[in-house]
Amino acid sequence: MKKRIKMLVDLLMTVCLLMLMAYQVTGETLHEWIGAGMLVMFLLHNLMNRRWYGHLLKGRYTLLRILQTGINIAVLVSMLVLGYSGIVMSRHVFSFLPINGGMALARVLHLAGSYWGFVLMSLHLGFHWGMVVSMFRKVCGESKSVFRIWLLRLIAVLISGYGAICFYQADILSYMLLRVEFAFLDYMKSPAVIFAEYLSMMGFWVFIAYYASKILRELSVSKHKHKEMKK
Numbered sequence: 278m279k280k281r282i283k284m285l286v287d288l289l290m291t292v293c294l295l296m297l298m299a300y301q302v303t304g305e306t307l308h309e310w311i312g313a314g315m316l317v318m319f320l321l322h323n324l325m326n327r328r329w330y331g332h333l334l335k336g337r338y339t340l341l342r343i344l345q346t347g348i349n350i351a352v353l354v355s356m357l358v359l360g361y362s363g364i365v366m367s368r369h370v371f372s373f374l375p376i377n378g379g380m381a382l383a384r385v386l387h388l389a390g391s392y393w394g395f396v397l398m399s400l401h402l403g404f405h406w407g408m409v410v411s412m413f414r415k416v417c418g419e420s421k422s423v424f425r426i427w428l429l430r431l432i433a434v435l436i437s438g439y440g441a442i443c444f445y446q447a448d449i450l451s452y453m454l455l456r457v458e459f460a461f462l463d464y465m466k467s468p469a470v471i472f473a474e475y476l477s478m479m480g481f482w483v484f485i486a487y488y489a490s491k492i493l494r495e496l497s498v499s500k501h502k503h504k505e506m507k508k
Contacts, residue, residue: 355394362387403486440481
């Protein structure tokens, strides 16, 4: 039951993340409410996975674990930054709070934090994508069809490739590095196109993290076997 709740929270967070990036679709008021819900779910996610913090100083740190830990901590920082800046700039959900000043800094933090959070959370999802693949196999059955396997891989490559193009064309790196301090949103695009672009961009970073984790795991196993053979 607890595992299902975790999966539901993670799914809702993923949906909220996509909706938050599509500001021109949701509008200001709904954006704030979704952001507040995202913050609550993120805190719940951390509460349900609190054991992870207790194991930070335990065990051996491989390159994969160092990357995962770094990404997780960076996600935490980005969410705290987004939570703070979102509350300061709020005109609806948290407008009752007596907050004066800090708007200029909050706006810059929110702009950079939004795109950093999007990339970091996508990478975090990618490092855990193996669980999604396993769940998919349980539902659809273990397939030994070479055609089906390569078809799915081709679809993944096409989605991530399109996502890489969208990421470049949207010049998101400039927002992340604060080379541009104002987000330029295209209100002429249809909601379907906007969500498809952000979903593809998410797929691009998921693809990178998923296959990077697979390669690092295989290298770790290979290194371990090599050591065992030397004994």
